[in-house]
Amino acid sequence: MTIPFEILRTPAAMRARSEDLRRDGKKIAVVPTMGALHEGHLTLLRAARAQADIVILTIFVNPTQFGPQEDLAKYPRDEAGDLALAKTCGIDLAYCPTVDAMYPAGAQTFIEVRELQQPMCGASRPGHFAGVATVVAKLFHATLPHIAVFGEKDFQQLAILRRMTRDLDFGIEIVGVPIVRESDGVALSSRNAYLKPDERVAARALSAGLAAAEAKFKAGERTAEALIAAARAPLEAEALARIDYVELRDATELTPLTTLARPAVLAIAAFVGTTRLIDNRVLS
Numbered sequence: 001m002t003i004p005f006e007i008l009r010t011p012a013a014m015r016a017r018s019e020d021l022r023r024d025g026k027k028i029a030v031v032p033t034m035g036a037l038h039e040g041h042l043t044l045l046r047a048a049r050a051q052a053d054i055v056i057l058t059i060f061v062n063p064t065q066f067g068p069q070e071d072l073a074k075y076p077r078d079e080a081g082d083l084a085l086a087k088t089c090g091i092d093l094a095y096c097p098t099v100d101a102m103y104p105a106g107a108q109t110f111i112e113v114r115e116l117q118q119p120m121c122g123a124s125r126p127g128h129f130a131g132v133a134t135v136v137a138k139l140f141h142a143t144l145p146h147i148a149v150f151g152e153k154d155f156q157q158l159a160i161l162r163r164m165t166r167d168l169d170f171g172i173e174i175v176g177v178p179i180v181r182e183s184d185g186v187a188l189s190s191r192n193a194y195l196k197p198d199e200r201v202a203a204r205a206l207s208a209g210l211a212a213a214e215a216k217f218k219a220g221e222r223t224a225e226a227l228i229a230a231a232r233a234p235l236e237a238e239a240l241a242r243i244d245y246v247e248l249r250d251a252t253e254l255t256p257l258t259t260l261a262r263p264a265v266l267a268i269a270a271f272v273g274t275t276r277l278i279d280n281r282v283l284s
């Protein structure tokens with residue numbers, strides 16, 4: 001039996017609704033997003049739909065995960081458009097809180113996943129993952145899900161949220177969904193909307209680098225140095241791209257590897273024009 005679609009705006013209202021649903025024995029899946037939905041998000045919603053009775057989409061552009069020089073003000077916002085798109089995947093509820101409802105005056109409590117938040121994107125975006133972990137914990141407290149679905153494109157974010165959920169006994173199953181790509185290999189991202197036409201072409205260098213490294217891996221290469229060099233080459237040849245990092249790390253602990261002897265993630269962050277893009281590939 002379907003429930004009437006509703007948009008909840010406060011933690012208290014959302015939590016009361018989820019408590020009712022749990023009392024009725026419903027299995028709840030949440031898909032946390034910052035809006036600007038694309039096919040990648042719809043894939044997450046479909047995965048949630050397949051595994052739960054109730055699917056809750058959250059849309060909240062979380063100020064605490066943006067640095068002072070980042071794109072909070074210009075981050076695309078289109079709640080009505082996002083909801084129309086999400087409804088094509090059969091969502092039941094949307095949780096779209098305001099900033100004031102999420103962060104009342106004087107809020108000063110943050111969650112730190114100490115080791116996992118340090119390297120990679122954490123090194124170039126100080127405070128970012130504390131903002132992500134904190135807001136996701138708050139979204140969990142409001143929506144009370146059994147399952148939460150996230151994309152594997154944000155690989156470090158997923159590792160951090162898995163660890164937070166385990167360490168803090170949330171009792172929520174974290175589901176990771178593989179990256180969705182355009183036909184030319186570029187990973188779908190809300191930030192692709194910022195790319196000018198020539199930058200969109202240049203953005204291919206990220207996935208091209210990962211594909212080249214994976215080809216070397218499949219041919220037997222196991223040293224981090226060679227795999228990273230293969231991944232860097234297309235970016236170094238691209239005038240519009242500037243590498244932030246290319247790293248090979250343990251897929252769970254995110255510790256650096258010199259030789260690939262266990263499941264690893266080859267992860268890239270690069271600026272294309274002024275837009276920072278990330279991509280990754282698991283090699284195992």
Ligand code: PAF
Pocket residue numbers: 032033034060062065132135136154157
């Ligand atoms: O991946 C995102 O869109 C955000 O980081 C998340 C998980 C919704 C937290 O704001």
